[in-house]
Amino acid sequence: MADNTILIKNALILNPEKTYDNPQDILIRNDLISEISDEKNEKADKTIDATGKILLPGFVNTHTHLSMTLFRGLADDLALDEWLNDNIWPMEANLNGNYCYIGALLGAVELIKSGTTTFSDMYFYMEDVARAVDESGIRAVLSYGMIDFGDEEKRKAEIEENMTLFRNCHDTADGRIKVFFGPHSPYTASEELLKEVRRLADETGMKIHIHVSETQKEINDVSAEKGLRPFEYLDSIGFLGPDVVCAHCVWLSDDEIEIIKKNDVKISHNPCSNMKLASGIAPVSKLLENDICVSIGTDGASSNNNLDLIEELKTASLLQKVSTLDPKVLTSDEALAMGTINGAKALGLDDEIGSVEVGKKADLILIDKNNANMVPDSSKLSSNIIYSANGSNVDTTICNGKILMENKKLTTLDEQEIYEKARIAIDELKKAL
Numbered sequence: 001m002a003d004n005t006i007l008i009k010n011a012l013i014l015n016p017e018k019t020y021d022n023p024q025d026i027l028i029r030n031d032l033i034s035e036i037s038d039e040k041n042e043k044a045d046k047t048i049d050a051t052g053k054i055l056l057p058g059f060v061n062t063h064t065h066l067s068m069t070l071f072r073g074l075a076d077d078l079a080l081d082e083w084l085n086d087n088i089w090p091m092e093a094n095l096n097g098n099y100c101y102i103g104a105l106l107g108a109v110e111l112i113k114s115g116t117t118t119f120s121d122m123y124f125y126m127e128d129v130a131r132a133v134d135e136s137g138i139r140a141v142l143s144y145g146m147i148d149f150g151d152e153e154k155r156k157a158e159i160e161e162n163m164t165l166f167r168n169c170h171d172t173a174d175g176r177i178k179v180f181f182g183p184h185s186p187y188t189a190s191e192e193l194l195k196e197v198r199r200l201a202d203e204t205g206m207k208i209h210i211h212v213s214e215t216q217k218e219i220n221d222v223s224a225e226k227g228l229r230p231f232e233y234l235d236s237i238g239f240l241g242p243d244v245v246c247a248h249c250v251w252l253s254d255d256e257i258e259i260i261k262k263n264d265v266k267i268s269h270n271p272c273s274n275m276k277l278a279s280g281i282a283p284v285s286k287l288l289e290n291d292i293c294v295s296i297g298t299d300g301a302s303s304n305n306n307l308d309l310i311e312e313l314k315t316a317s318l319l320q321k322v323s324t325l326d327p328k329v330l331t332s333d334e335a336l337a338m339g340t341i342n343g344a345k346a347l348g349l350d351d352e353i354g355s356v357e358v359g360k361k362a363d364l365i366l367i368d369k370n371n372a373n374m375v376p377d378s379s380k381l382s383s384n385i386i387y388s389a390n391g392s393n394v395d396t397t398i399c400n401g402k403i404l405m406e407n408k409k410l411t412t413l414d415e416q417e418i419y420e421k422a423r424i425a426i427d428e429l430k431k432a433l
Helices: 066-071 080-092 097-113 126-136 152-169 191-204 216-226 230-236 254-263 271-276 284-289 309-324 332-339 341-346 381-388 415-432
Strands: 005-013 024-029 032-037 046-049 053-057 059-064 116-123 139-146 177-183 208-212 244-248 266-269 294-296 364-368 394-399 402-406
Touching (some): 059 294, 059 309, 066 080, 066 097, 097 402, 097 415, 152 177, 152 191, 177 191, 191 208, 208 230, 266 341, 284 294, 309 332, 309 381, 332 341
Parallel strands (some): 059 116, 244 266
């Protein structure tokens, strides 16, 4: 069978690990980056002229709830507890697989259009989310959000649900889908559930995705029940390790930062959601000083309210500067790494994605500099992307060697049809409530 080839000509490469002084040609062969050279005179099945465009690795969103894109703007200007207990959980009671499928498709449209090629998701009806991932062409890490509140029967059912997801979906969609365990948090998942997840993770090699230390209330509640702060508690039961991705991590003591470092835990920082829910400011600059892997996530569009990772990275950088009163922390280069190679490392995929390198997966995006907010050029490319650009500047999105969007036009999904289905779905959910 003949190779499928794409040749990208004359691209300015912005890479978190290796820089190129001059525009380069990139040859994609099937799903991999085959060559990077000053000038490649070779016929390809498809040639893209990237003159005046910046080529980056596709962004990696390490914490979201894609189906919750249906709930965008549903309950704004509320604290987390009121937002969740009084608004989101009642709405979720009427969810089904079809609604989650439609919400995931809607989210996939937004991810593709804003340059994210990989996302890590925790939610319900995840096999329906996997169906949306397969159809869209994007890359995903999926975990089922396990909540047992100490109920043994519920615990067994939740673990079985996550294991069924693993058996049915791991390494499917041409290898684009991976499956993690998804215990929701230390306050919704019992100690027995957390310990069993740890045991099964060691047994199967599955990684773990969990919310930790999102609000001050969580710290108070866990401390009152366990006599320990969340990371101290998780460490005491042997839960933590380099295969654990913890979302939020807003309220951390110095001792907990040491625990995170000791266990090589990976962090997903979600600044816009944390700000909108008034949860607090994660000490990202301190985590980076301790050589802890910090990646970026949007959280769900229900608490953000968009999935634009470029906007998220700018917010992350500016939030650290204003909270530390130090303009030199979380530079544009460090922010770029958070959104690319650090995200890949957090998900255990850095051998495959996260940078523009020969032999890695062809997960690439092109950003058009010929836009009002991108002119004139910044002093360096990362500054132009992190501080000036936004998701609407993304021109082309490629994942696994397949073009998902070119010249801002989607190739795998019918966005207008998806928008209409999403509007109908949320109307039905509101009526059911």
